[in-house]
Amino acid sequence: MLKSEYLNNIYTGVVTRDPDQREFHQAVLEFLESLDLIIDQHPEYQQKGIIETFVEPERMICFRVPWVDNQGNVHVNRGYRVQFNSAIGPYKGGLRFHPTVNLSILKFLGFEQILKNSLTGLPMGGAKGGSDFDPKGKSDSEIMRFCQSFMTELNRHIGQFVDVPAGDIGVGAREIGYLFGQYRRVRGSYDAGVLTGKGLSFGGSLVRTEATGYGLCYLTQEMLRHMRNDSFEGKTVVISGSGNVAIFATEKATALGAKVVALSDSNGFIHDPDGIKLDVVKDIKLKRRQRISVYADEVPGSTYTPGFRGIWSIPCDIALPCATQNEIDGETAKIIVAGGAMAVAEGANMPCRPEAIRVFQEAGLLFAPAKAANAGGVATSGLEMSQNSMRFHWTFEEVDSRLKEIMINIFHNIYDASVESNRPGDLVTGANVAGFLKVASVMLAQGLI
Numbered sequence: 001m002l003k004s005e006y007l008n009n010i011y012t013g014v015v016t017r018d019p020d021q022r023e024f025h026q027a028v029l030e031f032l033e034s035l036d037l038i039i040d041q042h043p044e045y046q047q048k049g050i051i052e053t054f055v056e057p058e059r060m061i062c063f064r065v066p067w068v069d070n071q072g073n074v075h076v077n078r079g080y081r082v083q084f085n086s087a088i089g090p091y092k093g094g095l096r097f098h099p100t101v102n103l104s105i106l107k108f109l110g111f112e113q114i115l116k117n118s119l120t121g122l123p124m125g126g127a128k129g130g131s132d133f134d135p136k137g138k139s140d141s142e143i144m145r146f147c148q149s150f151m152t153e154l155n156r157h158i159g160q161f162v163d164v165p166a167g168d169i170g171v172g173a174r175e176i177g178y179l180f181g182q183y184r185r186v187r188g189s190y191d192a193g194v195l196t197g198k199g200l201s202f203g204g205s206l207v208r209t210e211a212t213g214y215g216l217c218y219l220t221q222e223m224l225r226h227m228r229n230d231s232f233e234g235k236t237v238v239i240s241g242s243g244n245v246a247i248f249a250t251e252k253a254t255a256l257g258a259k260v261v262a263l264s265d266s267n268g269f270i271h272d273p274d275g276i277k278l279d280v281v282k283d284i285k286l287k288r289r290q291r292i293s294v295y296a297d298e299v300p301g302s303t304y305t306p307g308f309r310g311i312w313s314i315p316c317d318i319a320l321p322c323a324t325q326n327e328i329d330g331e332t333a334k335i336i337v338a339g340g341a342m343a344v345a346e347g348a349n350m351p352c353r354p355e356a357i358r359v360f361q362e363a364g365l366l367f368a369p370a371k372a373a374n375a376g377g378v379a380t381s382g383l384e385m386s387q388n389s390m391r392f393h394w395t396f397e398e399v400d401s402r403l404k405e406i407m408i409n410i411f412h413n414i415y416d417a418s419v420e421s422n423r424p425g426d427l428v429t430g431a432n433v434a435g436f437l438k439v440a441s442v443m444l445a446q447g448l449i
């Protein structure tokens with residue numbers, strides 16, 4: 001129950017309009033709970049209808065994606081692009097290929113992307129897209145044909161000044177390559193800035209591959225320093241997932257002096273008490289595209305346990321959930337707290353359920369929400385767009401140092417906003433408020449409604 005009647009009515013309206021979109025309701029409610037603390041200071045939002053406008057996407061595109069498998073069978077998937085808000089820049093956000101993709105998932109992701117992109121300080125609006133296509137077990141040529149069919153429709157809705165997609169779950173450098181190839185083919189134009197996460201030889205940025213995981217560690221390091229006078233040095237870290245974000249979070253946390261002892265996928269988790277050997281993980285996941293269980297077959301002293309939630313029973317100082325939404329519920333959060341953790345930072349989008357966040361905050365753990373903690377990926381996408389516009393590219397060190405600066409700035413912006421909202425150290429509130437104030441002031445200035 002929200003204090004503000006205006007916000008309560010908005011939430012009821014959102015739920016009534018799309019009763020089945022539970023993930024979207026969850027993201028909106030968390031946002032409204034934060035705004036509830038400051039809404040009295042901003043009567044203009046209600047007068048101008050800013051918040052009811054903000055929770056409804058500007059445009060939702062839905063299309064069929066037919067493709068032919070290696071046996072000649074026709075399959076028809078559904079493709080989407082939710083163009084949520086373009087007040088501060090062209091729509092920007094990833095594409096997810098996963099069987100669980102539906103409008104609720106993409107609306108929650110697109111909605112959080114508006115606030116996340118605002119926090120980066122770069123001029124990017126918020127969007128998300130994807131398909132219920134399952135890339136698991138598909139051959140390379142099946143993936144290529146799917147990407148080509150997907151882009152045959154999507155191309156008419158995107159553009160470097162319109163909407164710039166990138167990767168997310170199930171969409172990495174290989175898929176972006178096929179998507180870009182098809183865009184170029186059907187448009188007859190080399191618009192490098194239409195997608196980010198491209199290969200380095202055709203307009204991609206150095207550090208984009210590493211950016212989300214690295215950025216997560218930069219923000220966490222600054223949070224530890226500022227709020228606890230501490231660091232990653234000597235800490236035990238558990239990271240869920242074993243995809244792009246998890247792998248490069250492991251790399252940076254290890255470089256900062258921590259020991260990462262566990263990784264997972266949707267089937268189970270590996271535990272290596274001596275510290276994960278990242279070269280083995282990269283070989284299994286990035287080169288051979290195999291399951292994480294293979295690690296335990298190849299590294300003596302490590303174990304594999306089926307079931308992906310079990311990873312959180314391994315005690316750690318710092319927990320970095322980097323797999324998917326709602327992987328940590330209230331009970332799992334209590335197990336993490338009982339294991340002695342001091343900090344949780346979200347690499348995935350919305351991996352902690354609201355009751356889990358409450359458990360962490362009440363136990364006094366540091367908690368960094370996804371829209372701030374994983375903003376390094378899209379921030380570096382923004383840097384890729386800048387380099388494409390300049391027709392030039394920066395060195396690894398140059399991009400990495402810009403990324404680090406952006407993540408440190410995000411931490412201080414959200415920390416300061418938590419103080420100004422009378423919730424010092426509540427970074428969930430800080431991220432929602434700081435991200436929103438900028439977009440809201442632009443919506444007011446542009447007279448969007």
Ligand code: NDP
Pocket residue numbers: 098100167168169170171172212241242243244245246264265266267308322323324325347348349374375377378
């Ligand atoms: P990848 O596809 O590279 O890896 C996803 C990982 O999460 C895999 O280990 C996968 O296991 C696991 N996973 C996916 N879905 C589920 C599920 N339903 N249950 C359990 N495990 C699951 O994706 P990314 O690493 O890119 O993305 C991970 C998270 O980070 C997502 O929430 C994404 O939105 C977020 N993110 C990604 C960014 C990026 O730049 N890539 C930027 C910011 C956030 P399996 O192989 O078994 O499916």
Ligand code: 2IT
Pocket residue numbers: 092093094095113116164165166167168196349374375377378379381
């Ligand atoms: O959730 C995210 O921020 C991403 N998947 C990255 C989006 C992007 O445009 O780089």
